[in-house]
Amino acid sequence: MIENNKLEQRLKEGAFAVTAECGPPKGADPEAVMKKAEMLKGKVDAVNVTDNQTAIVRLSSLAACSLLKSAGLDPVLQVVVRDRNRIALQSDILGAAALGIRNVLCLSGDHQGFGNQPEAAGVFDLDSIQFIQVVKTMRDEGTILGGEPLSKSPDLFIGAAANPFADPLSFRVVRLAKKIRAGADFIQTQCIYNLDRFEKWMEMARDRGLTEKVFILGGVTPLKSVGMAKYMRNKVAGMDIPDAVIDRMEKVPKEKQREEGINICVETIQRLKEIEGVHGVHVMAIEWEEAVGEIVEKAGLLPRPRS
Amino acid sequence: MITAEQKPIEEIREMIAPYKRILVAGCGSCVAECAAGGEKETGMLASTLRMAAKMDGKDVVIQEKTLDRQCVNEFVIQLDESIDQYDAVLSLGCGAGVQAVAEMYPEIPIIPALDTEFLGETMSQGLWIENCLGCGDCMLHYFGGVCPLARCSKQLLNGPCGGSMDGICEVNPEVPCAWQTIIERLENFKALERLEEVYPPKDWSKKQGRGPRKIIREDQQR
Ligand code: SF4
Ligand code: SF4
Numbered sequence: 001m002i003e004n005n006k007l008e009q010r011l012k013e014g015a016f017a018v019t020a021e022c023g024p025p026k027g028a029d030p031e032a033v034m035k036k037a038e039m040l041k042g043k044v045d046a047v048n049v050t051d052n053q054t055a056i057v058r059l060s061s062l063a064a065c066s067l068l069k070s071a072g073l074d075p076v077l078q079v080v081v082r083d084r085n086r087i088a089l090q091s092d093i094l095g096a097a098a099l100g101i102r103n104v105l106c107l108s109g110d111h112q113g114f115g116n117q118p119e120a121a122g123v124f125d126l127d128s129i130q131f132i133q134v135v136k137t138m139r140d141e142g143t144i145l146g147g148e149p150l151s152k153s154p155d156l157f158i159g160a161a162a163n164p165f166a167d168p169l170s171f172r173v174v175r176l177a178k179k180i181r182a183g184a185d186f187i188q189t190q191c192i193y194n195l196d197r198f199e200k201w202m203e204m205a206r207d208r209g210l211t212e213k214v215f216i217l218g219g220v221t222p223l224k225s226v227g228m229a230k231y232m233r234n235k236v237a238g239m240d241i242p243d244a245v246i247d248r249m250e251k252v253p254k255e256k257q258r259e260e261g262i263n264i265c266v267e268t269i270q271r272l273k274e275i276e277g278v279h280g281v282h283v284m285a286i287e288w289e290e291a292v293g294e295i296v297e298k299a300g301l302l303p304r305p306r307s
Numbered sequence: 308m309i310t311a312e313q314k315p316i317e318e319i320r321e322m323i324a325p326y327k328r329i330l331v332a333g334c335g336s337c338v339a340e341c342a343a344g345g346e347k348e349t350g351m352l353a354s355t356l357r358m359a360a361k362m363d364g365k366d367v368v369i370q371e372k373t374l375d376r377q378c379v380n381e382f383v384i385q386l387d388e389s390i391d392q393y394d395a396v397l398s399l400g401c402g403a404g405v406q407a408v409a410e411m412y413p414e415i416p417i418i419p420a421l422d423t424e425f426l427g428e429t430m431s432q433g434l435w436i437e438n439c440l441g442c443g444d445c446m447l448h449y450f451g452g453v454c455p456l457a458r459c460s461k462q463l464l465n466g467p468c469g470g471s472m473d474g475i476c477e478v479n480p481e482v483p484c485a486w487q488t489i490i491e492r493l494e495n496f497k498a499l500e501r502l503e504e505v506y507p508p509k510d511w512s513k514k515q516g517r518g519p520r521k522i523i524r525e526d527q528q529r
Contacts, residue, residue, distance in 0.1 A: 082461075086508065108463070108468050108469075111460055111461065111477075111478040113478060113479075114478075122461070122462075124461050124462040124463075125508070125509075126508050127461070127462070127463045127464055127465050127466070128465075129465035129505055130464070130465065130505065130506075130507065130508045133505055134508075145508065161469060162469070163469030163470070166467070166468075166469045166470060166471050166472060167467075167471050167472050167473060167474065167484075167487065168471075168487065168490060171467070171490055171502075174499075174502060174503060175467075177503065178465060178502075178503060178505060181503075182505050237469075237470030237472065237477030237478075238468075238471075238472060238477060
């Protein structure tokens with residue numbers, strides 16, 4: 001049986017793709033994953049599963065991806081290099097492919113000091129770019145690091161993250177180029193609130209011809225409250241939330257802030273749709289997966305085509 | 308050099324509690340430079356311990372001696388003349404010094420008074436920073452003289468990560484982003500294009516050999 005990959009197919013057809021994020025539970029709780037699967041089904045083309053995000057122990061992303069797959073969704077396996085050395089990373093890639101998972105997002109991961117296991121040893125044996133290259137070599141050459149052949153190569157659509165808002169700006173596009181060279185097929189960006197800076201980054205990417213070589217999905221996160229906006233701006237590394245966005249959230253009464261957060265998110269998606277070289281949107285509604293359907297609908301992205 | 312810090316005095320007192328005749332052994336090299344285990348610190352620790360024992364009415368003999376280098380046998384052997392008087396050694400050497408003394412006198416318990424920290428540099432008076440992991444395969448020429456293994460919180464060889472903002476590391480606001488510095492250095496050398504290449508995975512077998520690493524120099528052996 002040939003497993004189809006909705007995300008890859010959609011992007012290659014030239015459609016504006018939609019992905020969302022699903023955070024696994026802090027427990028051995030498959031129902032929690034299935035509940036989120038139900039919320040997202042039919043609303044998106046693929047669902048990313050976070051890998052012990054913010055270094056907090058959760059149900060494994062590989063297991064959750066397998067559950068999503070059984071519920072008929074196209075999962076994107078997020079894998080961080082923080083917790084696994086090259087042996088474990090390559091092994092998990094083979095395992096994922098064997099389970100029919102078709103997308104992988106290769107990440108560094110938040111530092112272990114941030115989470116609930118601050119005494120853990122950070123592994124960082126490979127960095128995210130080396131990891132992308134390893135997965136590409138496994139897929140395209142059928143070999144692992146060091147050149148030994150695989151009995152079967154993993155057929156994977158390879159993703160990477162990009163943060164257009166981190167410093168130094170001139171280097172952000174070099175890094176994007178490097179990820180593409182390493183083997184990234186698609187990119188999901190950090191949450192976009194500062195559209196001007198994002199457009200500048202996209203322009204630089206276009207100038208280097210990078211948008212021809214990779215599918216870029218702009219990341220968005222609906223704000224639940226002005227408190228969340230301020231927290232993200234002040235505490236989350238690499239986050240750029242302009243004052244205008246904070247002001248806008250501040251101006252509406254508390255009970256209307258969620259609605260305003262969704263509005264901002266929808267407007268962002270509408271602008272993203274207009275930017276040349278943006279191939280889709282990645283909706284990261286943190287512990288608020290029920291908002292995804294509404295956002296996608298208001299942004300005029302429903303119904304999602306079936307494949 | 309190797310840097311270290313003295314353990315809390317309560318912890319030291321607890322470790323030496325079973326012993327009656329204790330030699331406090333300092334080291335005049337790295338740990339003297341970082342003001343943790345040199346002659347001065349050794350004298351101060353010994354007198355603090357003597358005073359504390361006296362206050363508790365304990366009958367304990369505590370004497371001190373500082374070796375030039377506690378990690379080199381030629382110097383450790385200077386303890387020969389007096390070692391028999393003691394039933395324990397409290398060492399202010401780094402981990403290597405402590406083990407060299409233990410190796411030479413395996414019948415006497417040896418207690419570490421320091422926590423050995425890292426290979427580092429004295430930045431300014433009273434400030435030491437880690438800048439080398441001793442990886443066994445130095446790459447500093449490639450990274451503008453900044454070690455990404457020791458100085459980037461995520462040990463990225465293809466950095467910077469997405470959290471580098473205003474030259475500060477996302478993991479610790481007190482630490483400059485090593486990659487920001489690498490980029491600035493390479494800009495100075497007009498070698499930025501180097502960073503377009505993917506730097507390959509590190510060969511960690513040069514750091515984590517099979518068991519402790521060894522250097523053998525036949526030309527130095529007699
Ligand atoms: S590259 Fe290796 S040897 Fe050189 S400074 Fe870094 S850790 Fe030390
Ligand atoms: S901010 Fe800089 S030093 Fe800190 S982890 Fe990222 S690249 Fe490394």
